[in-house]
Amino acid sequence: MTHAPSTLTGKDLLALGYPQDKTMGLALRLLAEHFATTPQDEQRHQLAQVLAQPAEFLTHATLAPLAEALTAPKTPAMIPLHPAPLPFAVYDGAGIQNGARRQMETAMRLPVAVAGALMPDAHQGYGLPIGGVLATRNAVIPYGVGVDIGCRMCLTLYPAPADFITRERDTLKKILLDNTRFGRATFQKPLEHAVIDRVEFSEIPVLRGLKDRAFAQLGSSGGGNHFVEFGTVALSDAQNEFGLPVGEYLAVLSHSGSRGMGAAIAGHYTKLAMQACPLPPESRHLAWLDLNTEAGQEYWLAMNLAGDYASACHHQIHARLAQALALEPLAMVENHHNFAWKELDAQGQELIVHRKGATPAGLGVLGIIPGSMTAPGFIVRGRGTAASVNSASHGAGRQLSRTQAKNTLSPAVxxxxxxxxxxxxxxxGLDEAPMAYKDIHQVMAAQQELVDVVGTFTPKIVRMCGDEQYLEGE
Structure with a gap:
């Protein structure tokens, strides 16, 4: 009495070297359908050949599906997070949303995370929370930097008496209208700048199609919470880095980023990071690029170009205003707050420090922390606090989302x-109303160990996206 040959089992396929995934299931199904009467030694020989040279079997009558599965690009396995987050400092001055805390906890569970901190202006965002600081090893997270790459503050001081704004209010309003552009509005003839001639625009594929748009938007500001405003600065530190006497100065403060170019870079490289670095759903926006890879190196170059472009936009804004004022600036302070930096830890090892809505506050580093349009901002000097990863807040921070502000605030009030x-x-518009922001004084009180105040900026004439008088007709 003879028995029909049986097909190989999953254990047999494992012994041959087949991966324990859907490929094995496909092989077992093909064996059952087409090789049930074939001796097992022949089955084993046939499957070993397919595994060794799958390309040779792509047109085989029965084994082609298996060959295709073996030659298809493999999706990387999901990268697990650590069970518990690394400890991180929280500077809670005016109430930090639980959503922002949870996002920071998730970030601190990443296998590349080394250190982190949550600033007192923090609120929930995408990936890393706004006001989140995250240090990693040799890994850059595009959404840890944010969409508006290199968004920054820039302040210039001018020699003008305290009552200059009061006396020249109408003139200053006209100067703002004539010399600033927001949102989709751009200058008909942008000023030239060396940043547009950088080689990255020709060497990095994603940047090639962005150069013309970047030039068209040069010297303009974005929408949302971006602004250019006249105000006064009261210098309070007699040992200030500007060498200026304590007193009051006319000032221009601007807030904007890298415009459409930064958003395009962020979108492109976030997609690449998500493909190369699959993470659990709650952390998928924290996908990173290894800096040893081509994509990681490209992003780093593109990010730095976007940061330099943002700085160039600010410099042109301030240059136009200085020319219109017919005044020579006395000093300038500026800082990024959506960026990643290469910094050294206490052991001299290199870290990649992401500050998404956080101000660099290394020892002696100057920066600007604005309040709202009716609250003061501050020129600060960093104290180099290790627990905060040498960082401070980037502003007052939102306490109402844009939707909440629009739905709850009264135009008249x-x-x-x-x-x-x-x-x-x-x-x-209502989404940028002062009441949508936290109390800047509470925020500053929560970070006294992070920065010293050099001077205070008081806004007087503010321009944001949209040329109509605020809420007129509503």
């Missing part, structure tokens, strides 16, 4: 608030 503060506003 906001207008009265502006008038009482003596602030004139050109453009903007």
């Amino acid at each position: 906001v207008k009265q608030h502006l008038e009482e503060a003596g602030v004139e506003l050109i453009g903007s």
Whole structure:
């Protein structure tokens, strides 16, 4: 009595070297359908050949599906997070949302995470929370930097008496209208700048199609919370780095980033990171690029170009205003707050420090922390606090989302608030109302160990996206 040959088992296929995935299931199904009467030694020989040279079997009558599965690009296995987050400092000055805390905890469970901190202006974002600081080893996270790469503050001081703004208010309003552009509005003839001639625009594929748009938007500001404003600065530190006497100065403060170019870079490399670095759903926006890879090196170069471009935009804004004022600036302070830096830890090892909505505050480093359009901002000097990863807040931080602000704030009340503060506003909307932001004084009180205050900026004439008088007609 003879028995029909049986097909190989999964254990047999494992012994041959087949991966324990859907490929094995496909092989077992093909054996059952087409090789049930074939001796096992022949089955084993046939499958060993397919595994060794799958390309040779892509047109085989029965084994082609198996060959295709073996030659198909492999999806990387999901990268697990650590069970518990690394410890991180929280500077809670005015109430940090639980969502922001959870996002920071998730970031600190990444296998590349080394250190982190949550600033007092923190609120929930995508990937890393706004106000989140994350240090990694040899890995850069595009969404840890953010969409508006290199978004920054820039402040210039001018030699003008304290009552200059009061006397020249109408002139200063016209200067802002004539010399600044926001959102989709750009200058008909942008000023030339060396950043547009950088080799990265020709050497990095994703940047080639962005150069013309970058030039068209050069010297302009974005929408949302971006602004250019006239105000006064009271220098309070007699040992300030500018060598200026304590007192009050006319000042221009601007806030903007890398415009459409930064957003395009962020979108492109975030997609690449997600493909190369699959993470659990709650952390997928924290996918990283290894800096030893081509994509990682490309992103680093593109990110730095976007940061330099953002700085160039600010410099042109301030140059146009200085020319219109017919005043020579006395000093300038500027800092990025959506960026990644290469810094050294206490042991001299290199870290990649992401500050998404956080101000660099290394020892002696100057920066600007704005409040809202009716609250003061501050020129600060970093104290180099290791627990904060040498960082401070980037502003007051939102306490109401844009939707919440639009749905809950009254135009009349906001207008009265502006008038009482003596602030004139050109453009903007309810989503940027002062009440949408936390109390800057509480935020600053929570980070006294992180920065020292060098001077205080008080806004007086503010321009944001939209040319109509704030809330006019509503």
